[in-house]
Structure formats: C-alpha cells, structure tokens
Amino acid sequence: MVALSKPPIEQFFVKPSKPNTNNPLIIPSIPLIDLSKPESKHQLVKACQDFGFFKVVNHGVPKKFINKLESEAVKFFSCPLSTKEKAGPPDPFGYGNKRIGRNGDVGWVEYLLLNAKLESDYQRYLSVFEENPEIFQGVVNDYVTAVKKMACEILELLADEMKLQPRNVFSKLLMDEESDSVFRVNHYPPCPEFQENEKNGRKLVGFGEHTDPQIISVLRSNNTSGLEISLRDGSWMSVPADSESFFINVGDSLQVMTNGRFKSVKHRVVANSRKSRVSMIYFGGPPLSEKIAPLTSLMQGEEDSLYKEFTWFEYKKSAFNSRLSDNRLGLFEKIAAS
Ligand SMILES: C=C1C[C@]23C[C@@]1(O)CC[C@H]2[C@@]12CC[C@H](O)[C@@](C)(C(=O)O1)[C@H]2[C@@H]3C(=O)O
Numbered sequence: 001m002v003a004l005s006k007p008p009i010e011q012f013f014v015k016p017s018k019p020n021t022n023n024p025l026i027i028p029s030i031p032l033i034d035l036s037k038p039e040s041k042h043q044l045v046k047a048c049q050d051f052g053f054f055k056v057v058n059h060g061v062p063k064k065f066i067n068k069l070e071s072e073a074v075k076f077f078s079c080p081l082s083t084k085e086k087a088g089p090p091d092p093f094g095y096g097n098k099r100i101g102r103n104g105d106v107g108w109v110e111y112l113l114l115n116a117k118l119e120s121d122y123q124r125y126l127s128v129f130e131e132n133p134e135i136f137q138g139v140v141n142d143y144v145t146a147v148k149k150m151a152c153e154i155l156e157l158l159a160d161e162m163k164l165q166p167r168n169v170f171s172k173l174l175m176d177e178e179s180d181s182v183f184r185v186n187h188y189p190p191c192p193e194f195q196e197n198e199k200n201g202r203k204l205v206g207f208g209e210h211t212d213p214q215i216i217s218v219l220r221s222n223n224t225s226g227l228e229i230s231l232r233d234g235s236w237m238s239v240p241a242d243s244e245s246f247f248i249n250v251g252d253s254l255q256v257m258t259n260g261r262f263k264s265v266k267h268r269v270v271a272n273s274r275k276s277r278v279s280m281i282y283f284g285g286p287p288l289s290e291k292i293a294p295l296t297s298l299m300q301g302e303e304d305s306l307y308k309e310f311t312w313f314e315y316k317k318s319a320f321n322s323r324l325s326d327n328r329l330g331l332f333e334k335i336a337a338s
C-alpha cells in the first residue's frame with residue numbers, strides 16, 4: 001500500500017448526483033468496436049455521436065508494450081514518496097500527488113504527466129530509476145508510438161466514413177512534429193480509511209469530472225474499475241474495467257472540428273478503497289499554432305458554426321486556467337441569435 005500525504009478525507013467525497021432516469025429496460029451499454037471488422041467505420045461514427053466514448057478490441061497494440069509499461073509504472077509508484085517527489089511537482093510535466101492542475105482540484109490519485117514527444121528529455125523522472133534508467137524512456141516510447149498509430153487509424157476511419165478529404169484531416173494533427181500531445185500514468189491507491197463511508201453509499205473522487213481538451217484520448221487500465229462516463233440525462237455510468245482493451249474518448253477539439261456532431265464526453269474516476277487502479281492515457285493534441293474550427297467540408301447548407309475560431313494555444317491556456325469540472329468550451333461557443 002502506498003502512503004499518500006494528508007488533506008481531510010471529506011474533500012475527496014463525490015458530490016451526490018442525479019439518479020439514472022433511463023428506462024431500465026433500455027440500459028445503455030458502452031459501444032464495443034472491433035477494429036479488424038469493415039463495419040467498424042460506421043460504428044465508430046455512431047459511438048462518437050451518441051456517447052463520445054467507446055471500447056476497442058483488435059487494436060494492434062502489442063501486449064508486451066502494454067505489460068512492460070504497466071510494470072515500470074508499478075515500479076515507479078512503489079518507490080518511497082520522497083523518491084517520487086524528486087520527479088515533481090508537475091510544471092506542467094512531472095510527478096503529482098493528490099493535486100490536479102493549478103486551480104485547487106484534488107483527487108485520490110498520484111500520477112506522472114509527460115510530454116508525448118519521443119525525443120522529450122525525461123532525465124528528471126529517470127533519475128528515480130537507479131538501475132537502467134533509460135529503460136523507462138524506451139518503454140514509454142514504444143507504447144506511445146503504438147497507441148498513437150491506433151489513434152490515427154481511428155481518426156482516419158472516422159474521416160473516411162464522414163467522406164472528409166483528405167482522410168488524414170484529423171490524424172495529421174497528431175502526426176505533426178509539433179503535435180502537442182501528452183501522456184499520463186495515473187495510480188489510484190487503495191484507501192482503507194474510506195471503507196466505512198463506502199458502506200453508506202459514498203464515493204471517493206479519484207479524478208473529478210471533466211472533459212479532455214485535446215482531440216482524442218486513448219486509455220488503458222488494469223482490471224480495477226472506477227472510470228465513469230456521464231450520460232445525456234446527467235447520470236453516471238460505470239465502465240467495467242478490461243485490461244485487454246482500450247477506451248477512447250472524443251476530446252473538446254474534435255467536438256469543435258465536427259461542429260458538435262461528436263461529443264466530448266464528461267468522465268471521472270471513482271477510487272476504490274481496496275484495490276489499486278493504474279491507468280495510462282495518451283492525449284492526442286494538435287500543434288499549438290493550429291486553428292481549431294468546424295471543418296467547412298462538414299457544414300451542410302446554411303449550418304452555422306457553433307464555435308468561435310481559436311488556436312490550440314489559446315484553448316489550452318484557457319483550459320489550464322480552469323477547474324476540472326468547468327465547462328471549458330462554453331467560453332468559445334457562439335451565442336445563437338434569437
Ligand atoms: C484542472 C486541470 C487539470 C488539467 C488542466 C486543468 O486546468 C483543466 C484540464 C485538465 C486536463 C484533463 C485531461 C488531461 O488529464 C490533462 C493533462 C489535460 O490536458 O487537461 C489535465 C490537466 C492537468 O492534469 O494538468
């Protein structure tokens with residue numbers, strides 16, 4: 001078990017939310033997409049429109065890359081706190097513990113936030129790994145390269161199905177040398193002091209509700225559940241963990257580029273009092289100078305753009321000044337004329 005430093009436990013309680021009002025006979029389920037099947041294109045578009053979230057199998061990411069990264073991550077998080085803190089605080093990259101971002105959000109989580117650029121200098125974090133420090137960098141590079149390839153394939157299938165030209169209209173933003181993508185490894189340690197509260201139906205915030213600002217996020221976790229997505233009626237749906245699959249979510253920037261057709265899904269993580277959860281997420285983002293606006297080729301007839309144009313730099317700056325649960329895109333929405 002990993003000992004994390006203080007803050008009162010009440011700060012980590014999930015606020016009560018709306019009960020599920022869906023017809024219990026039509027329980028929504030997470031779309032499952034087999035990337036090896038030709039019908040996946042159509043299913044991908046539907047999942048991005050209906051949920052902004054889906055699970056993929058036959059993803060092509062080698063199992064050995066996933067296992068190696070998980071074992072390096074577990075090794076890192078098992079180090080004494082004083083050792084891990086040498087890799088922090090995150091500014092924006094590095095080791096973080098309980099504090100998420102710069103604006104007062106807290107969660108029962110510790111994490112490593114890294115630049116996803118392969119040539120990034122991880123020296124500050126590597127010094128923690130006294131033996132063979134270069135192994136960590138190699139393992140992250142292999143994993144990120146494979147996951148980015150899968151993310152690009154998904155984005156190209158989406159563009160194909162929507163008849164967008166060129167088919168790399170989204171994926172080229174991740175492939176660009178200047179792509180501003182981030183990689184994060186989260187560890188939610190068990191919290192035995194919370195067991196009593198759990199009996200009263202309380203939940204412990206691991207990572208508070210939010211949407212991801214980038215284009216696309218690719219998540220893989222161990223077999224401890226905790227991830228929840230927000231449904232249209234405002235209720236929360238728990239996503240059963242599956243360490244063999246990847247979970248994909250639409251980010252704010254893709255919502256804007258599709259003029260709201262695809263939904264940037266609100267999600268959160270509830271921590272577990274008994275089991276630890278380890279997740280790794282690749283956030284595929286565009287270059288800082290990239291203009292983000294609805295694609296003209298997608299706009300039909302008199303369709304108005306729902307968003308003011310912005311560069312990724314502008315959006316990112318504004319996002320990083322916001323709290324997790326803020327509606328970040330709100331500032332960039334055009335007010336419809338009445
Ligand atoms: C509270 C915050 C943490 C975050 C930056 C922000 O100000 C608002 C967005 C947050 C988020 C969510 C998705 C990713 O985990 C993340 C790295 C990102 O790009 O936006 C985090 C930011 C963070 O942890 O610094």
Ligand SMILES: O=C(O)CCC(=O)C(=O)O
Pocket residue numbers: 184186207212219221227267268269279281
């Ligand atoms: O750790 C997880 O499972 C999800 C975390 C998350 O949503 C994030 O880091 O943006």
Ligand SMILES: [Fe+2]
Pocket residue numbers: 210211212267
């Ligand atoms: Fe997220």
